[in-house]
Amino acid sequence: MQNRFWVLLISAVMFSFTAPPARGEEIVRMAFPTGAVEFFKYEFGVIELALEHADGDFRLVIEEFPTMTQARISSMMLEGQVDVMFTGYSVERETKFLQVDFPMTRGLLGYRIFLTQADNLPTLEKVESLEQLKKFCIGTGSDWPDASIMEKNGFCVDRAPRDQLWAMLANKRFDLLSRAVHEGFREIDTIRQQHPDVVLSTSTVLAYPFDLFIYVNRNNERLHRILTQGLLRAYHTGDFMRHFLSNPDLRHALETLQAPNTHILRIENPDMSKKSRDIDPALWENIVQRKYDDDVGYEPRDQM
Incomplete structure (x- = not known):
């Protein structure tokens, strides 16, 4: 119990050091393990894309904590200490939080x-x-x-x-x-x-069907609408696909999956809900023999 008190106290102190928002600007808070932010810069870029394309003026603030676990981040979200997180899909997370139904790496x-x-x-x-x-x-x-x-x-x-x-x-x-x-x-x-x-x-x-998704507290329907609106617009403008294809690791992955000597063996994901199975197929990458250089014009179904 005492350890939990200190974690909460450190969280409050660190978030209090965040630069105050500019007039009209809203802060969207995240927590992440110290030293791991650079490794996930693509995923943070997806969240920033959503905030940039949504109505309003938002700034993503990432606070780093040593030995931060996914379970602790989830607890902080439930307690209202952070506003958003991303993590691998599970029915439990989809039920516990509001899921933004855009697979972050297109599957x-x-x-x-x-x-x-x-x-x-x-x-x-x-x-x-x-x-x-x-x-x-x-x-x-x-x-x-x-x-x-x-x-x-x-x-x-x-x-x-x-x-x-x-x-x-x-x-x-x-x-x-x-x-x-x-x-x-x-x-x-x-x-x-x-x-x-x-x-x-x-x-x-x-x-198999699986990806990272963005999650927010179930009481924060407004932020869920903002992120959904922003990602839908980012797709319509082509900015999402430009961000996706500009990542060298994802690009290398696509080229590898298209190689003739790569054997892709498919299985079902029995742990995925019907709601997530019904996510617009245009938001999942279709691994086929095609070029990606100019392929930024996906038109997902309107969700707003």
Whole structure:
């Protein structure tokens, strides 16, 4: 209880240091782990796009806290200490908060490639079916929604805390570590500095409907409308797709998924609600053989 008091006190003090808003400007508050903001600059850019395109004058303020967890961020949102967060989809989060129904990476988070030990690579690169892939045991984070999706589709899954996964892979505690395509590209060089026998395979991709979504407190319907309005307008102007395609990791992921030697094996996401299944298909990336340079004119269904 005492620890919780100090967390709340630190939160209040840090937010009080935020520069006061300009006349007419509204502050939208977020909390995030210290040092991780740069890693998620694309996702923060999506929220800023929404605020820029909505009616009004808004400024996103991100406060960084050491050892901040997703569970703590969720608690801060429920307590009204922060206004918005983004996290991987789950029915629990969709129920607990108001979900802004725009998949942030257009579903690329649900396209999973695998890190593995170098001696596993020849066998993995011969995989062409779900039955062959199920012969491997896949490591995931203890509370990642991916774990439940893969378990319910009949995969061998080994759950562990996120910060232990790479060392466990290097020590052959499981065969494969699942990462989104763009995450794998972004992380592999850093991982290999500590675990040089770990390699990234792009030959086999496991795909299912999944992504990060923006969430707000269920009592803040106004902010939910603002973010929905802003993202809808960002799509109509082409600004969302320009932001999406300007990200080098996402662009690399798209090119990889289009490569002729990449096998995409699709499974269902049994943990997705009907409401989220019915999100406009134009908001999900359709991985086909096409060019992306001028493809910014998506017209999602009007939601406002």
